[in-house]
Amino acid sequence: MNEYDAIVVGAGSVGVPTSYFLAKEGFKVLCVDRHSSSGQGQNKAAIGGVRATHSDPAKIKICQESLDIFSSWEDKTGFDIGWKKGGYCFPVYRDKERNILKSILPIQKKFSLNIDWVDEDKIKDRIPGINPRGLMGGTFSPDDGQVSPLLAIAGFTSEAKRLRTEFKYNETVKDVMIEGSRIKGLRTNSGEYHADVVVNAAGARATEICSMAGLDIPVIPDSHEAGITSPVKPFLDPLVVDLRPGAEDRTANFYFGQVRSGQVIFCYTPIKPMVGEDRRCTSEFMPIIAKRLTDLIPRFKNLLVRRLWRGLYPMTPDGVPVLGKSEKVDGFYMAVGMCGQGFMLGPGIGRNMAELIAHGKPLLDRDIFEKLSPERDFYRERKEMLK
Numbered sequence: 001m002n003e004y005d006a007i008v009v010g011a012g013s014v015g016v017p018t019s020y021f022l023a024k025e026g027f028k029v030l031c032v033d034r035h036s037s038s039g040q041g042q043n044k045a046a047i048g049g050v051r052a053t054h055s056d057p058a059k060i061k062i063c064q065e066s067l068d069i070f071s072s073w074e075d076k077t078g079f080d081i082g083w084k085k086g087g088y089c090f091p092v093y094r095d096k097e098r099n100i101l102k103s104i105l106p107i108q109k110k111f112s113l114n115i116d117w118v119d120e121d122k123i124k125d126r127i128p129g130i131n132p133r134g135l136m137g138g139t140f141s142p143d144d145g146q147v148s149p150l151l152a153i154a155g156f157t158s159e160a161k162r163l164r165t166e167f168k169y170n171e172t173v174k175d176v177m178i179e180g181s182r183i184k185g186l187r188t189n190s191g192e193y194h195a196d197v198v199v200n201a202a203g204a205r206a207t208e209i210c211s212m213a214g215l216d217i218p219v220i221p222d223s224h225e226a227g228i229t230s231p232v233k234p235f236l237d238p239l240v241v242d243l244r245p246g247a248e249d250r251t252a253n254f255y256f257g258q259v260r261s262g263q264v265i266f267c268y269t270p271i272k273p274m275v276g277e278d279r280r281c282t283s284e285f286m287p288i289i290a291k292r293l294t295d296l297i298p299r300f301k302n303l304l305v306r307r308l309w310r311g312l313y314p315m316t317p318d319g320v321p322v323l324g325k326s327e328k329v330d331g332f333y334m335a336v337g338m339c340g341q342g343f344m345l346g347p348g349i350g351r352n353m354a355e356l357i358a359h360g361k362p363l364l365d366r367d368i369f370e371k372l373s374p375e376r377d378f379y380r381e382r383k384e385m386l387k
């Protein structure tokens with residue numbers, strides 16, 4: 001009864017799509033999570049931004065897969081996941097950000113991404129009410145968008161269950177079983193489950209699961225806060241990212257969008273990372289973000305804030321996710337270290353992991369996929385800087 005083809009640790013942004021795609025390959029899958037349902041880790045903290053317009057080839061390719069999956073999900077399954085194709089818009093007020101954004105356009109074009117530099121008037125059309133003082137233009141990518149993380153995880157879970165994936169909730173993985181150098185399954189607080197394939201998709205706790213298999217993979221959580229307003233009439237199509245640091249020296253970029261049901265959802269990146277698993281809201285978040293939002297779009301002062309939360313980015317030292325197969329433990333796979341983009345990467349990673357496990361190679365080109373390898377030197381860039 002406890003025999004499976006594959007066991008996925010973590011029913012989150014990555015683990016649930018991975019379970020679904022493995023089940024589509026005909027695998028008998030078990031997905032285990034310590035929480036009481038899918039998506040109760042960091043998936044529910046995400047604000048739901050989904051874009052392929054990155055500068056890193058691996059993230060571009062994976063998110064192109066994800067966009068394809070998210071945007072066609074309702075047509076294929078009948079399950080509405082809140083997909084809104086409003087694009088992403090980066091308004092620019094300074095030479096510094098203009099140069100950065102323009103410098104990555106060639107690589108984005110090389111991967112056929114629909115993104116362009118647009119003038120000030122186009123930005124004003126895209127972001128009604130934006131502060132025009134000093135606005136220089138910006139980039140706009142109409143094919144990106146937003147999805148509800150709560151609906152998406154429910155959609156993936158229900159399709160995975162339809163394909164006979166079993167979900168065991170309220171079970172914490174305590175140990176993995178290895179014979180010789182081969183994975184044989186795992187133990188939770190309430191049972192023992194056997195499989196020749198185990199996928200670590202444990203998010204912020206990924207390092208703990210790796211160390212059970214004798215592997216040292218650094219995934220260090222740091223926390224970010226976000227909030228959501230009451231709904232208002234739809235007026236803002238794109239998800240907006242302002243790359244400038246805040247005046248108070250506490251925030252780097254900040255981003256926000258209006259979800260399909262009308263609420264404005266928002267978040268910023270602290271300049272100094274708040275390392276650890278503390279998820280209590282801070283008193284500084286709302287005053288800082290309120291000022292940044294109303295400086296950029298003055299009429300935001302009329303919005304009513306309904307809820308705030310704080311969640312974790314599972315960070316790697318080089319800011320790149322860890323995907324692939326362990327060379328030391330046969331059958332042990334990793335899909336971890338998603339940093340701030342695990343929700344948008346999740347479905348594309350799920351599809352790639354299922355291909356890798358079922359057919360021995362991912363969909364991504366080998367040279368791109370190898371940059372994500374668990375065997376890489378995570379501190380290479382830092383060492384090069386010290387040379």
Ligand SMILES: Cc1cc2nc3c(=O)[nH]c(=O)nc-3n(C[C@H](O)[C@H](O)[C@H](O)COP(=O)(O)OP(=O)(O)OC[C@H]3O[C@@H](n4cnc5c(N)ncnc54)[C@H](O)[C@@H]3O)c2cc1C
Pocket residue numbers: 009010011012013014015032033034035039040041042043044045046047048049050171172173174201202203204205206223224225226267310311312313314335336337338339340341342343344345
């Ligand atoms: C404020 C905020 C906004 C964000 N906005 C976005 C966004 O707009 N777009 C985007 O792409 N990303 C966004 N993110 C990032 C995104 O939420 C994460 O990158 C993503 O959820 C990580 O996915 P994951 O599957 O690795 O982890 P999770 O979704 O956390 O899943 C891991 C699961 O593993 C389980 N687990 C861990 N240890 C064990 C164990 N021992 N036994 C059993 N189960 C275990 C956990 O319970 C959890 O459910 C945001 C994050 C924050 C905090």
